[in-house]
Amino acid sequence: MNSGTIARLAALLSALALHGCGAAFSMDLPRRFVALDEDEQELRGYAMRGTTADGVVLAVREVENEPEGDLVFYQEAITLEMRDRRGYALLDDAEIRAASGETGRLLRFGHDEEGEAYRYWMAIFVAGDRLFLVEAGGAETVFAPVESDVEAAIRTFRVR
């Protein structure tokens, strides 16, 4: 085993350690965010979740794409659920590209919770038999200052 091979192996192990061996994706958390305990989050349906000290939360759900739907299907399904059923305001719906090349949709919602305005974002990526949902949310007052960082983090999303 030469030195080049050892270096590549070390980099691979490092990457696996950094992103979690079982995860089918990776995403960088923005500055000011801390990652929450993975096992705990997995029990709650999240493959990854992080938060700022003042309550902006960024999370990833990884679900089985079964029955198989495409991006348009999930975009419509989630918009119906959030906007038409739960009364979230759809503020924007735009294309977003993952770092690994997949084209996704970024839906930006607004919603009042007990009279206070909140932001809620949902990025959707479909990769074969897997569906990845990146959620971000928080009170508008604390979300607005970090929203560009959150969007940048979503753009680092990579399907493995």
Next chain:
Amino acid sequence: MRLFARWRRACARRRVSVGLAMAALVACSGCSSSAEYAATSSVAREESYGGEATAYAPAIDVADADGAPAAQYAQAPEPSPAAPPGGPSGGTPQTPRQATDAIDTSGPLLVYTANLGMSVYRVDEVRANVIAAIRELGGVLTVETGNQVTVRVPAARFDEALTRIQALGDVVSRHVQAQDVGEEFRDLTIRIETLEAMRRRVERLLDQAQNVQAALEVEQHLERIIMQLEQLKGRQRFLANQVMLSTITVTFQERQVEDIARGIFELPFDWIRQIGLTNLMRLR
């Protein structure tokens, strides 16, 4: 009693003969039958008309999802001069004393109503902006609750009001209706004219009555006619007011479960019911 005093004055003048008085009473009796019939008939007719109104009046349902105003309500009547910008008291808009004179009855008389469902986001701000926009258009606030606001706006500015309100938030549902009340309005006009003529005839008979009993009988008929007239005029004023001022209701509300079951298919994905702020923000 006012009518009775009038009869007494008429008696004092003694300008009619006993024979004429008897003839008048006979005629009066005939009138009373027809007045009674007219009253009964018109009430029944009004009820059935009212029942029919929703069925046969051309309720031009122009609900659409894209928000494009339909041509049916583009030809709204001219604005009423009697639609003053109202205060925030929530009182009903003032109606001109002769509301029925302020509208053109030659064509269709359309009552415009709109119900907009808006997403729950910045509700206080959107609600305040809706009210401000309507006041700028000469409209008034009629109802304001936590999740709903109802405003009335001059009919000619209905379209503009809808456009402005829809720009203030994310409109999830939209239902616009134009109902033609022209036939009912014209029917009321004819019935009022008929009753007015009858009232004048009965008043003349009262003047001619020669004794207290006859006068009281005529007076009772006259009171019934007047009561009937007031009902018809009240209904006509109400219709005129509805035509001049359109009603727009904005509701900020998540759909209820029963509405969802009727209107939206639920996907069999457990995760879709778990997304959203509530779970995302619950860290403990």
